[in-house]
Amino acid sequence: MEIKRSFKLFFPVFRRQDDASPGRYDRYMFNYGRLWKSAVMLTGLSAIIPLLLVSWVDFNVTQRAVESESLARTSRTVSNAKRTIAAFLAKRKAALDFIANDNSYERLLDSGRLTRLLDNLRLAIGGVTDIGVIDASGNQVAYSGPYPLAGKDYSNQQWFQEAINRGMFISEVFMGFRNEPHFVIAVRHGNSDQGFFVLRISIDTGRLNEQLSGFELSEKGNAFIVNTQGILQTPSRGHEKMFEKIEFPIPVYSDKTEVVQYHSSAEGEYILGYAYIPDSPFILMIVSKTGELMESWHRTRIEMLVYLLGGIVIVLFAVTGFATYFVNRIYIADQRRIRSLHQVEYANKLASIGRLAAGVAHEINNPLAVINEKAGLIKDIFQFTEKYSGDAKLIGLVDSIHDSVTRCGKITKQLLSFARHMDTSVQPVDIKAVISDVLGFLGKEAEYRNITISVDVPPDIPRFESDRGKLQQILLNLINNSFAALSEGGTLYISAKRIADQMLRLQVKDTGCGIPDKDIKRIFEPFFSTKAQSGGTGLGLSITYSLTQELGGSIDVESRVGVGTTFTITLPLTPRPETKENNDETAPG
Amino acid sequence: MKLLLVDDEKDFVATLAERLALRHIEADWATSAREAEELIKTRRYDLVVLDVKMPHMGGRQLKQIIEKQLPGVKTIYLTGHGSEEDYRAGVAEAEYYLLKPISIDDLIAKINDALSR
Numbered sequence: 096m097e098i099k100r101s102f103k104l105f106f107p108v109f110r111r112q113d114d115a116s117p118g119r120y121d122r123y124m125f126n127y128g129r130l131w132k133s134a135v136m137l138t139g140l141s142a143i144i145p146l147l148l149v150s151w152v153d154f155n156v157t158q159r160a161v162e163s164e165s166l167a168r169t170s171r172t173v174s175n176a177k178r179t180i181a182a183f184l185a186k187r188k189a190a191l192d193f194i195a196n197d198n199s200y201e202r203l204l205d206s207g208r209l210t211r212l213l214d215n216l217r218l219a220i221g222g223v224t225d226i227g228v229i230d231a232s233g234n235q236v237a238y239s240g241p242y243p244l245a246g247k248d249y250s251n252q253q254w255f256q257e258a259i260n261r262g263m264f265i266s267e268v269f270m271g272f273r274n275e276p277h278f279v280i281a282v283r284h285g286n287s288d289q290g291f292f293v294l295r296i297s298i299d300t301g302r303l304n305e306q307l308s309g310f311e312l313s314e315k316g317n318a319f320i321v322n323t324q325g326i327l328q329t330p331s332r333g334h335e336k337m338f339e340k341i342e343f344p345i346p347v348y349s350d351k352t353e354v355v356q357y358h359s360s361a362e363g364e365y366i367l368g369y370a371y372i373p374d375s376p377f378i379l380m381i382v383s384k385t386g387e388l389m390e391s392w393h394r395t396r397i398e399m400l401v402y403l404l405g406g407i408v409i410v411l412f413a414v415t416g417f418a419t420y421f422v423n424r425i426y427i428a429d430q431r432r433i434r435s436l437h438q439v440e441y442a443n444k445l446a447s448i449g450r451l452a453a454g455v456a457h458e459i460n461n462p463l464a465v466i467n468e469k470a471g472l473i474k475d476i477f478q479f480t481e482k483y484s485g486d487a488k489l490i491g492l493v494d495s496i497h498d499s500v501t502r503c504g505k506i507t508k509q510l511l512s513f514a515r516h517m518d519t520s521v522q523p524v525d526i527k528a529v530i531s532d533v534l535g536f537l538g539k540e541a542e543y544r545n546i547t548i549s550v551d552v553p554p555d556i557p558r559f560e561s562d563r564g565k566l567q568q569i570l571l572n573l574i575n576n577s578f579a580a581l582s583e584g585g586t587l588y589i590s591a592k593r594i595a596d597q598m599l600r601l602q603v604k605d606t607g608c609g610i611p612d613k614d615i616k617r618i619f620e621p622f623f624s625t626k627a628q629s630g631g632t633g634l635g636l637s638i639t640y641s642l643t644q645e646l647g648g649s650i651d652v653e654s655r656v657g658v659g660t661t662f663t664i665t666l667p668l669t670p671r672p673e674t675k676e677n678n679d680e681t682a683p684g
Numbered sequence: 685m686k687l688l689l690v691d692d693e694k695d696f697v698a699t700l701a702e703r704l705a706l707r708h709i710e711a712d713w714a715t716s717a718r719e720a721e722e723l724i725k726t727r728r729y730d731l732v733v734l735d736v737k738m739p740h741m742g743g744r745q746l747k748q749i750i751e752k753q754l755p756g757v758k759t760i761y762l763t764g765h766g767s768e769e770d771y772r773a774g775v776a777e778a779e780y781y782l783l784k785p786i787s788i789d790d791l792i793a794k795i796n797d798a799l800s801r
Binding site: 456457458459460461463464465466467468469471472475476479497500501503504508511 | 696699707737763787
């Protein structure tokens with residue numbers, strides 16, 4: 096029931112008017128479809144536009160927040176990495192400084208001592224491949240390590256000059272004589288004007304790589320080091336191999352961590368964070384695909400979209416529901432208004448017919464009375480005087496005039512009694528008399544069309560309190576309908592039966608064309624007519640329906656196409672207590 | 685027994701009077717209220733048969749005038765019809781409300797009925 100009711104909320108009753116035959120009542124009605132459409136559009140738009148606006152603003156704000164958050168995160172990671180790498184280098188340089196200060200030149204030349212120092216360095220900081228002492232003229236005077244490098248002359252190598260000039264030097268990564276990626280750290284000990292020497296260690300890049308891979312990066316984040324020419328110093332997760340030039344542009348020098356957004360046609364959006372490592376040729380770079388960083392944003396975005404769509408669906412549902420409900424109410428109210436309007440019109444029409452019938456009867460009755468009296472006088476003269484009494488033929492003629500006058504009088508009296516009961520209220524009613532009244536009105540048509548009418552009213556039906564005028568109208572409508580359905584030679588069968596003691600069942604049954612199934616649900620609806628072209632108003636049965644209801648009864652129809660139709664009216668034999676008029680909603684389907 | 689018939693149809697009322705006379709019922713007739721008023725000034729009637737609808741003055745109005753003049757007079761309406769209102773009032777205030785055309789035997793029976801009440 097609830098489900099049915101809530102479904103009804105969305106079911107536009109007024110749609111049904113679309114396929115109803117166009118009647119002359121259209122001008123009284125709104126275009127409900129358009130009303131409904133504009134109601135849905137206007138309310139829907141005024142609800143959805145602010146929703147979209149808010150969502151759009153929220154979308155942008157959130158996107159910006161997430162973007163700057165991801166930039167900040169990259170920047171933080173780069174700063175951390177920079178500090179780690181710088182500390183890594185500083186630690187090794189500090190160790191070298193310590194060794195140079197702690198040992199005299201002469202002691203360092205002792206190869207046993209140098210080997211022990213190398214062992215200690217390996218223990219303390221690890222990754223140290225070899226150690227060498229180079230004198231002021233550039234000759235490696237002492238060396239400890241796996242390679243035969245003792246006595247090598249470095250005097251015209253650039254790193255040596257730089258180490259002398261600046262007091263320290265950190266090289267780029269290179270393969271060198273050893274064919275192994277490594278870099279060197281050299282420190283100068285002593286003043287460059289007086290005697291000095293340079294202490295140099297080679298460091299395996301494995302250690303550096305380990306440091307880099309230690310950073311928490313997003314899945315495809317890529318941390319690596321390049322030199323100032325953009326040559327890769329460490330392995331990268333990108334496409335380039337070590338010592339290849341990276342495809343990113345070399346960013347300008349900055350002593351702070353920088354984050355730039357970068358677009359490559361091959362890889363799409365990137366965020367590139369970089370920092371120059373002080374006192375070294377290294378630039379630390381961390382590259383993250385924007386997509387990766389924004390992944391949480393994508394999830395949020397989809398969530399927002401789902402909420403937005405959900406919101407729109409709810410709004411549309413609500414708006415459609417309300418619009419349908421209200422337009423339905425308007426439609427039903429209009430229908431009710433028009434129905435009562437036409438009920439009044441119909442009643443007026445019947446009253447006019449009544450007045451007309453009464454007038455005609457009156458006008459005819461007077462001349463009839465004159466004919467009656469004249470003929471009567473003629474007969475009287477025949478009978479009361481001796482002169483003509485023997486003429487049987489003349490008396491026969493007068494009698495036949497009498498008979499005709501009596502017939503006419505009967506017809507006009509039927510007319511009058513029909514008209515007289517047109518607008519009476521509740522009174523004792525003899526159903527047999529009502530039926531014969533109505534048939535008296537329609538009997539001639541039946542005779543002309545050769546329609547057999549049989550009436551079956553058993554004598555046990557008592558007079559009962561009812562509205563004779565309404566009963567007449569009900570029967571008149573039903574019999575009229577049957578006549579319309581009947582063809583030449585059909586049969587109309589009217590029966591009354593007492594059922595359940597206090598109920599009367601009236602049946603009007605014809606052998607006419609019948610009503611198709613698709614129409615039968617709607618025949619009691621106002622304005623439903625299959626004869627709109629031939630002047631049907633579609634009101635007869637709907638009025639019959641409400642009249643039956645007003646009498647406290649019910650009406651039912653059963654029909655088979657080609658076989659016939661039976662209307663069954665059930666009426667209470669006692670007038671029902673005054674109840675409010677039951678004309679709620681539309682007629683039942 | 686003396687009757688007064690009032691009806692604007694002269695043919696009807698004159699013939700009816702004649703027929704009643706043949707049946708030994710004395711009946712005067714008038715075709716308008718004015719004629720009827722003239723008649724009741726000089727004569728006494730036991731019963732009047734009135735048409736309801738007549739020009740100038742209808743039967744119901746005439747009945748009141750006659751009743752003033754002739755208290756206790758019986759009235760029968762004999763009419764083509766009259767309106768619904770006339771019918772109800774007529775049924776209520778007169779002995780009979782009869783519809784034209786009526787057979788003379790029926791009419792006489794009703795007249796006798798009315799007079800014997």
